[in-house]
Amino acid sequence: MKHAFLAVIALIAISWIGSLVGLDYVFGVVFPYLAFAIFLGGFIYRIVNWGKSPVPFRIPTTSGQGKSLDWVRQDKLDCPATFWQVVGRMLLEVFVFRSLFKNTKAEIHDGPKLVYGSSKWLWLFGLAFHYSFLLIILRHLRLFLNPVPAFIGQIEFFDGLFQVGVPVLYQTDLVFVGAVTFLFLRRVLIPQVKYISFAADYFPLFLIFAIGATGILMRYFFRVDVVAIKQLTMGIATFSPAISGDIGSIFYIHIFLVSALLAYFPFSKLMHLGGVFMSPTRNLANNNRMVRHVNPWNDPNIKPHSYADYEDEFREFMVDTVLPVEKELPPEPEPEPEPEPEAAETEKPAEPAAEEAPAETPAEKE
Amino acid sequence: MYDAKYIIPGLIVFVALMTFPIWKNMGNAGPVPKPEKPVGVTKCIDSVKYMRTSHMKVLDDWRDEVLREGDRVPIEVNGVKYDKSLMNGCLKCHADKKKFCDECHVYTSVKPYCWDCHFVPKETF
Structure with missing residues (x-):
């Protein structure tokens, strides 16, 4: 946790110093482009890499009655058996x-008494966090589109419905910071969760909190020249970046932290954005007993080998070792009574054994 | 790759969403706002930089002082007195809302609620 915290502090310090010594273009244009390229490229790479992993059969984690006899009611969302049931399950999971x-x-x-109870806090704050983050990202589109589409104005209107202060306070900002704080405190205060938390868990939380904090400082407290910022962001979106006017360090800190988040994204737990769709324990129909799933890494040159074929191949040896067989050896043709006495003598003891074995098996089978 | 028929379209949708501003703008950054400066006046109550970033704060403070505390004493900057008022202060020099206020507000999708109460000044006389 200490290192994750220091890493975010270092990012802030780097961008702050960078903006003070006049590296505006590096932090305002170069790093954002670089980060976005890493984000897109890394994201595609990770997804394709996952896509290359064969899934030989269905491995969904089910938590309901699977499809069975007609009079047993199937839990269609918790144990989906068809494509559309999986779609339903995935929609509920994603949304x-x-x-x-x-x-x-x-x-x-x-007592001691072990008690299980439902725990909705993580769900509630997770949902609050993700949806406020989504709305915040959508709101930021006002800086990347000209003219600004009406739906962004709608989001801004409802987000600032209470018209608190100037610039109007957005509720998502409060919810966002509150939810991140909850997600952090959860890791710190619950001993079991703390035990399994590492730098890779703390770093995104600190980074996202810092992004929210710098954004809030920039909007409500320091206040920056939004027109100058939009000229820069529009320049970025149209590949003709130019920095006009004095924007202020807080903006460069904010945008550098966002760049860091984008670049970090594909190589971290944040890839659950794509991973939730790729998760074989969730996106597969539980139809192992209805559909034959062929192991994709099977060598096509190796043909299926049924028991019947197996017995055909080894029947003689099985009969020899008195193993039961389903099909007897063909009755031996006996038109060879004339060979030399020596060979006949040696073969003779074997013959009764061979005749005994077939005699045994039908009895055994019945 | 397995299940390419699902993964490839998914990735295409993802990239399309992520690059939405790029292909929506098509390289056209659109017009840059040019707020019309008042004729014959060169000084405002504070620096250009401060007014650009914090004019809303000034108006908010004035609103509180005038309406909630009853303090209507004009402020004095460099010997010039200004009414603490949107209509009688700011709009005295920046007379045209459309050519001054709206230029930047529309550009950055800012919809101040000044005009919920104030009448928009007539544009032509």
């Missing part, structure tokens, strides 16, 4: 985080 909704917690009470 309302259904798996988090089903979180439980275990507690030991006096």
Whole structure:
């Protein structure tokens, strides 16, 4: 946690110093482009890489009654068996985080008594966090589109519905910072969660918190020249970047932190943005018993080898070792009674054994 | 790659969404706002930089002082007195809302609620 915190502080310091010594163009144009390229390229790379992993059969984590006999009611969302049931399951997962909704917690009470209860806090704050983040990103489109589409104005209007202060306070800003704080405190205050938390868990939280904090400072407290900023962001979006006017360090800190987040994104846990769609424990129909799933890495030259073929191949040896066979050896043709006495003598003891074995198997089978 | 028929379209949608501003603008950054400066006046109540970033704060403070505390004493900057008023202060020099206020506000999608109460000044006399 300490290192993750220091890393974010270092990012802030780097961009602050950079903006003070006149590296505006580097932090305002070069790094954002670089970060966005890394983000897109890295994202595609990760997804394609995941796509190359074969999934030999269906491995969904189910938590409901699977499709069975007609009179057993199937839990279609928790144990989907068809494509559209999977679509339903995925939509609920992506839009309302259904798996988090089903979180439980275990507690030991006096007795000792083990009690399981539902735990919705992570779901609630996770949902609040993600949706406010989405609205904030959509609101930022006002800096990247000219003219600004009407739907962004609608979002801004409802986000600032209470008209608190000037510039109008956005509720998503409060919810966002509150939810990030919750997600952080959860990691610190719950011993079990703290135990499994690493720098890779803390760093994104600190980084995202710092992005929110710098954005809020920039909007409500320091106040910057938004027209100059939009000229820069429009320049970035139209590949003709130019910095006009004095924008202020807080903007460069903010945009550098965002660049860091974008560049970090594909190589971190944040890839759950793409991963949620790729998760084989969630996006597969539980139809192992209805559809034959061929292992994709099977060598096509190796043909299926049924038991019947196997027995055909080894029947003689099986009969020899008195193993039961389903099909007897063909009755031996006996038109060879004339060979030398020596060979006949040696073969003779074997013959009764061979005749005995077929005699045994039908008896055994019945 | 397995399941390319789902993954490739998904990636295309993702990239299209992420690059939305790029292909929406098509390299055209659009007109840059040019707020009309008042004729014959060169000084405002504060520096250009401060007015650009914080004029809303000034108006908000004035609103509170005038309406909630009843303090209507004009402010004096460099010997010039200014009414603490949008209509009788700012708009005295910046007479044309459309050519001054709206230029930047429309550009940056800012919709101040001044005009919920104030009448928009007539544009032509």
